[in-house]
Amino acid sequence: xxxIAVLPGDGIGPEIMAEAVxxxxxxxxxxxxxxxxxxxxxxETSGHPxxxxxxxxxxxxxxxxxxxVGDWKYDKLERALRPEQAILGLRKxxxxxxNFRPAxxxxxxxxxSSLKPExxxxxxxxxxxxxxxxxxxGQPRGRRTAVDGHFxxxxxxxxxxxxSRPEIERxxxxxxxxAQKRNKRLTSVDKANVLETSQLxxxxxxxxxxxxxxxxxxxxxxxxxxxxxVKAPKKFDVxxxxxxxxxxxxxxxxxxxxxxxxxxxxxxxxxxxxxxxPSHGSAPDIAGQGIANPxxxxxxxxxxxxxxxxLPDAAARIEAAVESVLAQGLxxxxxxxxxxSKVSTIEMGDAVVKAI
Amino acid sequence: xxxIAVLPGDGIGPEIMAEAVxxxxxxxxxxxxxxxxxxxxxxETSGHPxxxxxxxxxxxxxxxxxxxVGDWKYDKLERALRPEQAILGLRKxxxxxxNFRPAxxxxxxxxxSSLKPExxxxxxxxxxxxxxxxxxxGQPRGRRTAVDGHFxxxxxxxxxxxxSRPEIERxxxxxxxxAQKRNKRLTSVDKANVLETSQLxxxxxxxxxxxxxxxxxxxxxxxxxxxxxVKAPKKFDVxxxxxxxxxxxxxxxxxxxxxxxxxxxxxxxxxxxxxxxPSHGSAPDIAGQGIANPxxxxxxxxxxxxxxxxLPDAAARIEAAVESVLAQGLxxxxxxxxxxSKVSTIEMGDAVVKAI
Ligand SMILES: CC(C)[C@H](C(=O)O)[C@@H](O)C(=O)O
Ligand SMILES: CC(C)[C@H](C(=O)O)[C@@H](O)C(=O)O
Numbered sequence: 183x184x185x186i187a188v189l190p191g192d193g194i195g196p197e198i199m200a201e202a203v204x205x206x207x208x209x210x211x212x213x214x215x216x217x218x219x220x221x222x223x224x225x226e227t228s229g230h231p232x233x234x235x236x237x238x239x240x241x242x243x244x245x246x247x248x249x250x251v252g253d254w255k256y257d258k259l260e261r262a263l264r265p266e267q268a269i270l271g272l273r274k275x276x277x278x279x280x281n282f283r284p285a286x287x288x289x290x291x292x293x294x295s296s297l298k299p300e301x302x303x304x305x306x307x308x309x310x311x312x313x314x315x316x317x318x319x320g321q322p323r324g325r326r327t328a329v330d331g332h333f334x335x336x337x338x339x340x341x342x343x344x345x346s347r348p349e350i351e352r353x354x355x356x357x358x359x360x361a362q363k364r365n366k367r368l369t370s371v372d373k374a375n376v377l378e379t380s381q382l383x384x385x386x387x388x389x390x391x392x393x394x395x396x397x398x399x400x401x402x403x404x405x406x407x408x409x410x411x412v413k414a415p416k417k418f419d420v421x422x423x424x425x426x427x428x429x430x431x432x433x434x435x436x437x438x439x440x441x442x443x444x445x446x447x448x449x450x451x452x453x454x455x456x457x458x459x460p461s462h463g464s465a466p467d468i469a470g471q472g473i474a475n476p477x478x479x480x481x482x483x484x485x486x487x488x489x490x491x492x493l494p495d496a497a498a499r500i501e502a503a504v505e506s507v508l509a510q511g512l513x514x515x516x517x518x519x520x521x522x523s524k525v526s527t528i529e530m531g532d533a534v535v536k537a538i
Numbered sequence: 539x540x541x542i543a544v545l546p547g548d549g550i551g552p553e554i555m556a557e558a559v560x561x562x563x564x565x566x567x568x569x570x571x572x573x574x575x576x577x578x579x580x581x582e583t584s585g586h587p588x589x590x591x592x593x594x595x596x597x598x599x600x601x602x603x604x605x606x607v608g609d610w611k612y613d614k615l616e617r618a619l620r621p622e623q624a625i626l627g628l629r630k631x632x633x634x635x636x637n638f639r640p641a642x643x644x645x646x647x648x649x650x651s652s653l654k655p656e657x658x659x660x661x662x663x664x665x666x667x668x669x670x671x672x673x674x675x676g677q678p679r680g681r682r683t684a685v686d687g688h689f690x691x692x693x694x695x696x697x698x699x700x701x702s703r704p705e706i707e708r709x710x711x712x713x714x715x716x717a718q719k720r721n722k723r724l725t726s727v728d729k730a731n732v733l734e735t736s737q738l739x740x741x742x743x744x745x746x747x748x749x750x751x752x753x754x755x756x757x758x759x760x761x762x763x764x765x766x767x768v769k770a771p772k773k774f775d776v777x778x779x780x781x782x783x784x785x786x787x788x789x790x791x792x793x794x795x796x797x798x799x800x801x802x803x804x805x806x807x808x809x810x811x812x813x814x815x816p817s818h819g820s821a822p823d824i825a826g827q828g829i830a831n832p833x834x835x836x837x838x839x840x841x842x843x844x845x846x847x848x849l850p851d852a853a854a855r856i857e858a859a860v861e862s863v864l865a866q867g868l869x870x871x872x873x874x875x876x877x878x879s880k881v882s883t884i885e886m887g888d889a890v891v892k893a894i
Contacts, residue, residue: 261731261737264731266731266732270732296653296654296657296768296769296770297652297653297654297768298652298653298654301652314688315687315688317673317699317732317733318732319687320687320696321686321687323733323734324734325734325738328700328702330677331671331675331676331677331700331702331705332670332671332702332704332705333702333703333704333705336702336703336704337702337703337738338700338701338702338703338738339700339701339733339734339735339736339737339738339739340676340698340699340700340734340735341698341699341700341733341734341735342696342697342698342699343673343696343697343698343699344684344687344694344695344696344697345694345695346684346687346688346689346692346693346694347689347692347693347694348688348689348692349687349688349689373782373785375617375620375622376622376626376673376674377673377679377695377697378679378680378681378695378696378697379695379696379697380695381617381695382681382693382694382695383695404785404786405785405786405788405789406789408764408786408787408789408790408793409789409790409792409793409798411790412652412653412768412790412793412794413652413793414652426729427786429729429760429761430760430761430764430783430786431764432761433761433762433764433765434764434765434767434768434790436765437764437765437768437769438768442765
């Protein structure tokens with residue numbers, strides 16, 4: 183029996199999670215599911231977005247299935263109590279340093295993209311983002327009185343970007359190994375023409391490359407990567423980058439597909455334990471209406487079965503079922519187009535279960 | 539008589555600059571032009587990408603017209619000698635803190651965009667990027683042995699992101715005033731859910747807003763901004779952000795138009811002295827072939843006349859001439875399409891001169 187921590191969270195989180203759970207249960211696997219509050223919901227019930235009981239469950243579980251967190255109503259809270267601290271706290275506490283963010287354009291949804299169909303048809307890129315280092319967690323950080331710079335004596339805010347050699351090595355190994363399983367091309371994104379951290383990043387990725395001679399490595403500056411993703415996204419295979427640049431580029435890449443409601447993600451530790459969540463957010467504007475797309479969460483559950491639970495066949499059954507409901511023309515509102523059938527969150531979940 | 543420092547630089551720089559100079563000369567304005575080497579070219583002639591004579595000329599001039607710098611052949615040089623240090627050095631030495639990066643989609647070039655025509659037709663956004671602060675220039679930075687973090691004792695690279703209150707205030711004033719002259723909407727982009735620097739940025743922009751009640755201000759996280767630019771770029775009017783995020787988003791926005799060869803930029807100090815350069819790079823792959831698009835540099839010269847030299851009529855004549863050559867169907871290779879006439883760099887410059 184493997185234990186899954188189920189953390190639905192805020193906004194549409196509970197609705198999409200209910201469908202993913204339904205799909206997991208339909209597979210009749212040796213899994214125990216345990217629920218806990220997280221994010222704004224947890225703040226309301228216990229005063230903190232990541233309460234000790236939730237963290238403990240996540241630590242004890244074999245994998246975490248995460249919905250989404252956040253709502254405008256928490257905007258006025260101090261930063262340490264805001265919903266997104268739950269996700270940052272889980273990444274740090276569980277050591278989830280390797281974030282897999284696929285950007286895939288499903289054949290039937292090509293038209294949903296902002297880009298011309300020929301630029302995105304068949305798009306399948308994988309962004310690997312380092313997730314526990316960089317300016318996200320670097321100390322020191324805070325506010326102080328500037329002693330130098332343009333305006334000494336004035337108040338300033340500051341943060342520290344930093345990466346150590348072993349942190350870069352381990353994410354580089356993950357990325358090269360992922361590229362080996364795909365088209366054997368890896369693009370490492372940095373800003374080495376400006377940043378010291380990036381120069382070390384580039385040096386270390388280049389060194390690790392010696393152990394993966396079958397993978398073609400290139401380096402790209404982050405500003406250029408933001409452009410090339412728009413210009414010719416299909417030229418990429420696997421992209422590896424730091425936490426901050428990865429936050430920006432993985433969202434840009436996801437939006438290129440036009441169907442971010444379809445995209446799962448995985449955040450893994452050194453032993454393939456992971457947290458799985460849709461790439462989209464908590465969408466408080468449509469919460470409770472029963473119209474959210476549950477497929478990204480359902481596909482996140484599939485990633486979980488494959489990466490953390492060693493159940494690749496069950497994962498493949500979910501993926502095939504999702505392909506099948508798309509082929510049947512079923513669409514939630516976010517991916518609906520003329521000539522297809524608009525279904526609710528629950529109807530979509532039911533259809534996936536039926537297809538399994 | 540006003541003095542212009544003309545710095546052609548590397549790659550296609552000299553070719554596109556020759557056309558911009560031709561256009562300026564055709565206008566018969568009270569300007570003296572003085573040339574100097576910069577970037578890789580300057581490194582070769584005098585051992586430094588920004589030699590003292592070039593810096594002195596730029597400091598004495600009323601404005602700087604800049605081509606482009608950089609070539610792969612300088613990749614192996616130590617960072618302090620690489621071509622891009624010239625542009626960083628000029629920004630810092632001249633105090634060019636306000637970077638104006640318009641992303642405009644010309645009617646005749648809509649098809650050149652990666653995006654569907656309806657998403658970019660008539661696009662006209664202005665990204666204002668702070669250019670002398672942030673992690674680009676923040677001290678301390680370097681390599682050291684980590685004393686804390688995930689791997690104490692290992693080598694690490696680090697950089698400091700920082701913004702002081704007066705640095706944020708002055709760029710906020712520039713941005714609100716620019717928005718007042720346009721559609722009165724300003725989006726401030728930050729990562730205040732994670733970064734201390736961003737939280738101060740957001741607080742200060744909000745405070746400055748009180749002085750511009752006619753401008754509608756909203757705040758957006760950088761990852762979301764990278765998505766919204768792809769999803770619905772026309773929803774933006776003016777965007778203001780820091781140096782690092784602005785580097786990424788302004789290039790993304792420029793590429794959305796599909797015709798980055800058309801986009802000028804201005805980098806201004808507190809007294810409207812400025813450096814003007816095309817938004818594209820030095821394109822060493824096509825240097826010397828006479829096929830580069832000179833229009834971004836020609837339009838940068840127009841921006842210079844308007845912003846730094848108080849010659850708005852002359853600027854308008856250049857802009858009208860560029861519209862006219864496009865209407866005539868003349869296109870360099872980068873923007874060429876079936877049914878239009880392909881012209882060389884020199885032919886394009888000549889056509890603009892003729893249209894003036
Ligand atoms: C909510 C936020 C802190 C988070 C991040 O920046 O990592 C989110 O944008 C993400 O990408 O998962
Ligand atoms: C060349 C490089 C240092 C520069 C920057 O990052 O600012 C460039 O990308 C730009 O945007 O002008």
